[in-house]
Each structure stands twice: as structure tokens, then as C-alpha cells.
Amino acid sequence: MRFDKFSFGSLQIDGSTYEHDVVIDRGEIRKRKKKPSKKFRDEFGHTPLSVEEKIPWKCQRLVVGTGAHGGLPVMEEIKQEAQRRKIELLVLPTAEAIKALQQGAKDTNAVLHVTC
Numbered sequence: 001m002r003f004d005k006f007s008f009g010s011l012q013i014d015g016s017t018y019e020h021d022v023v024i025d026r027g028e029i030r031k032r033k034k035k036p037s038k039k040f041r042d043e044f045g046h047t048p049l050s051v052e053e054k055i056p057w058k059c060q061r062l063v064v065g066t067g068a069h070g071g072l073p074v075m076e077e078i079k080q081e082a083q084r085r086k087i088e089l090l091v092l093p094t095a096e097a098i099k100a101l102q103q104g105a106k107d108t109n110a111v112l113h114v115t116c
Contacts, residue, residue: 025056056109065094071116
């Protein structure tokens with residue numbers, strides 16, 4: 001998987017441009033469906049990443065890109081669930097998350113936020 005460009009609001013992977021959050025699940029790219037997390041929006045001031053979403057847990061390492069400025073809140077339950085499943089969890093601003101994915105992405109899934 002080749003990450004070509006990332007800028008606020010846009011991410012390019014293998015030549016395709018995505019202008020929405022993406023989930024990388026065992027090499028497949030899909031749009032992040034954040035509707036299940038919207039109920040927590042008032043609590044965080046932003047729709048957070050929650051266990052209510054379809055998180056790609058089938059991996060040894062999960063990388064969460066928190067946006068251009070690191071603004072995506074990651075709920076504590078995500079961290080607890082990763083620990084329970086013995087999955088290494090990396091929560092980084094998206095540009096740094098992409099770098100982590102480029103370095104040995106074997107058995108690694110990701111959730112990448114493209115704004116804030």
C-alpha cells in the first residue's frame with residue numbers, strides 16, 4: 001500500500017484520493033462510518049472514535065490517525081479493547097500515522113482521520 005499525499009481533508013493511497021476518513025482492514029480500504037459515535041459528540045466537542053464503530057480489530061497492530069492537527073478524540077474504551085485483545089495501539093496525528101504504516105505495516109490495520 002502506497003501513501004502518496006496527505007493534506008488537510010485529503011488522503012491519497014495507491015493513486016486514489018479520499019476526501020473522507022478511511023479504515024484500512026487487512027489491505028482493504030473503506031470509508032469510516034462514524035454515525036455510531038455521533039452520540040458522544042457533545043461530550044467531546046467532536047465525533048470521537050468509539051467501540052460502537054466497526055473497528056478493524058483483526059490485526060496485531062492498529063494505527064489511529066487523529067487528523068492533521070491531532071484533533072480526533074479516541075475514547076478510553078478503544079484503548080481498553082485494544083489492550084484486552086493484545087493489539088498494539090498507536091494513536092498519532094495522521095501524517096505520523098502514515099509514516100508508521102509505511103514502516104513495516106505487516107498485520108497492521110488503521111483508522112485515518114483526514115481533517116482537524
